[in-house]
Amino acid sequence: MEIPLSVFLFGYLVYIAVFLFFSFFNLFHMTKYGFTSFWAWAVTVSYIIVTALALFVSYYYIAQIDWTQSFKIFDVAQPIY
Amino acid sequence: MYSRRNFPNQKPNEHVLMFLRRHWVVVFRIIAMTAFFAIFPAIIYVGLINYTGFLDVEAYRAFFTIMVSAFYLFVILYGFANFVDYYLDVWIVTNERIINIEQKGLFAREISEKELGQMQDITSDVDGFWATILNYGNVYIQTAAEKERFIFKEIPFADEVARRISNLVSEYQKLNKTIEIDKM
Numbered sequence: 001m002e003i004p005l006s007v008f009l010f011g012y013l014v015y016i017a018v019f020l021f022f023s024f025f026n027l028f029h030m031t032k033y034g035f036t037s038f039w040a041w042a043v044t045v046s047y048i049i050v051t052a053l054a055l056f057v058s059y060y061y062i063a064q065i066d067w068t069q070s071f072k073i074f075d076v077a078q079p080i081y
Numbered sequence: 082m083y084s085r086r087n088f089p090n091q092k093p094n095e096h097v098l099m100f101l102r103r104h105w106v107v108v109f110r111i112i113a114m115t116a117f118f119a120i121f122p123a124i125i126y127v128g129l130i131n132y133t134g135f136l137d138v139e140a141y142r143a144f145f146t147i148m149v150s151a152f153y154l155f156v157i158l159y160g161f162a163n164f165v166d167y168y169l170d171v172w173i174v175t176n177e178r179i180i181n182i183e184q185k186g187l188f189a190r191e192i193s194e195k196e197l198g199q200m201q202d203i204t205s206d207v208d209g210f211w212a213t214i215l216n217y218g219n220v221y222i223q224t225a226a227e228k229e230r231f232i233f234k235e236i237p238f239a240d241e242v243a244r245r246i247s248n249l250v251s252e253y254q255k256l257n258k259t260i261e262i263d264k265m
Binding site for chain 1: 140
């Protein structure tokens with residue numbers, strides 16, 4: 001049984017959308033109700049930087065892949081054993 | 082925005098006496114859990130690269146890349162969401178009242194307040210090995226309203242905080258009685 005790799009990419013993009021939705025609300029709470037202190041801003045800015053870095057590194061590796069290929073489910077165990 | 086000196090609906094002669102958040106051990110727990118989760122993909126990657134040929138197949142490598150990326154994004158979000166939950170839970174004790182601000186998940190926020198004169202029973206509870214060593218615990222404050230009570234969760238120096246609030250309540254009640262007698 002084969003599944004086009006692009007299905008996983010589509011699922012991943014949906015996941016990213018959900019991730020950004022939750023990130024937005026967390027950042028919204030932090031900026032609206034977060035008390036003014038250095039640590040609050042340091043953690044918030046660190047979160048934005050680390051997230052941007054993770055998305056950039058992910059993009060770097062994902063962009064190198066040929067997404068027209070298929071994923072063979074029943075062959076998954078073969079390279080392991 | 083709130084600060085240690087100012088908060089919404091502050092009365093003219095009201096000033097903050099205690100501004101409490103949970104103990105730093107909660108932040109440590111969040112960092113430790115986040116770091117613990119973050120190690121997993123690295124261990125699996127080392128295992129797959131050294132003992133199997135799984136990542137030699139481009140399709141499987143693509144699948145692994147997506148899964149690792151999704152997992153790391155989840156770990157980053159988990160850490161930050163927990164920090165937001167920690168940071169936005171605040172208990173403020175002023176010379177007139179106690180304000181309880183709690184972030185309950187992403188879409189619920191609860192703010193309750195009661196005057197010091199309405200506090201009835203103040204109890205502190207330090208339970209467990211780490212709580213005893215690091216000196217943190219819960220403070221339960223029963224108000225005059227039927228079922229309502231405030232819970233200061235995992236705050237540092239719980240015993241001392243309970244004692245100070247108890248003193249404040251006594252002083253507040255004495256002061257109010259004096260004012261009432263003066264008015265007569």
